[in-house]
Amino acid sequence: MPDPILELRDLDAHYGDFQALFGVSMRVAEGEVVAVIGANGAGKSTLLKCIAGAMPVRHNAIQLYGVSIGGDPAHDVVSRGIALVPEGRRLFPSLSVEENLLIGGQLGRKGPWNLKRVYELFPVLEERRHQPAPSLSGGQQQMVAIGRALMANPRLLLCDEISLGLAPIVIRDIYARIPAIVAEGLSLIIVEQDVVQALKTARYVYCLQEGRVALQGEAKALTREKISAAYFGV
């Protein structure tokens, strides 16, 4: 296995007295798509929040290129090359589509992504570049959220439930762009409730159950029975 760009070592996370993650370990290699699946409340979003720097965690629990970044402030994590597509899109409502994208790129990290490339990936956004972000359809807003994260030119892109609340045809449309994103050499962690979509997209899958890794393996090797056992704990 090639050297991982991201490694989680025995990661715990807490909301006050409540422990949300228990000793999660994970590796993501260069150019690899990793899916994290699990039921509601299994800790998937918490896991991404920890990586993105939005949760206080042990410093050496998260390593990017061998450097400990656990608990670093979110804006430092972005400048090191990790960008998040947050759950529910969370666009800036008073900014136009283009301004939302520019906010993503304001740190000026070098890389293949810029406004022109994002518009090539999602041509519909160029037509609507000057519209306020909330005026777009859900699918288009999700494209803005992905574009905004890509504008940061990350090495690792975290996608939290990008299929949430979207019609199946729109979900297929968005997932169809993932290969073009991976082709630029960045790695992805996708958190999904849609297990079929996750298994289709990812090479390696982790299944969380109540804050613990209940199952992991290559997407091709996982059977439906194994997954539902890990998913529901029965």
Added chain:
Amino acid sequence: MEWLNTILQGILLGGLYAMFAAGLSLIFGVMRLVNIAHGDLIVLAAYVALVATQTLGINPIVSLIVVVPVMAAIGYVLQRGLLNRTLGDDLLPPLLVTFGLSVIIQNGLLEIFTADSVKLNAGAVEIQSIAVGGGLALGVLPLIQFALAIAVIGGLQWLFYRTALGRAFRATSDDQSVAQLMGLNNAHVFGLAMALSLAIVAVAGVLLAVRANFDPSMGPARLIFGFEAVIIGGLGSMWGTLAGGIIIGVAQAIGAQIDPGWNLLAGHIAFLIVLAIRPQGLFPKVHG
């Protein structure tokens, strides 16, 4: 004709009130911080200008070159060192801390400069005026003051909607936690917003000090004028803030014309009328 004159003078005064309000509106918009010390910071700027003019021997208007950066630096340090620690889900801590700051500034100025009122002397420009016909004359200084107010408001509008910094301000205002996740350092963005706010305060403070006598205790009243202008104009609208300032200025001028004792009262009454009829302000941009 006398009334036309009154209204014109009121409009020009409104420019100054709009400047009191602009800095207040800016930081409330960006970080939901109500700065109770805003009026005292205006007075502090006036004293900084007093020291600058006395030690450097320069005209008060020229002293802006010194006062504006000094106040902006104070703003940045104040925000990062103190006010950022008070920000959170609760509006109360920043309110209490800036209230305390207001007391500290007033008493600090009182210790250093005494309660004697002072004034900055801008020289001949103070008594020059331009005849506009019909026996009306507009003072050069009020005109400069109004022009500066338009420039400040227009500049803020441009900065907010045309620059990367303005974009960062609006994004942070929309959603602080996501702004952070997109790589914005909120502590720094807030520091810059407060620096900008106090840069405007510096301009307002110098104009105030040239216009009339000032002493350490007059900050809170300026804060009220600023608040009233912001609320009349509607939160989040820069040009609305200018309109709000003008309405208070004109109301005060008309009140004073009727009876000198009605000067301040008329401004407050105008504010209450707007609040009763249109509580969201005349040109609201922020909802909820």
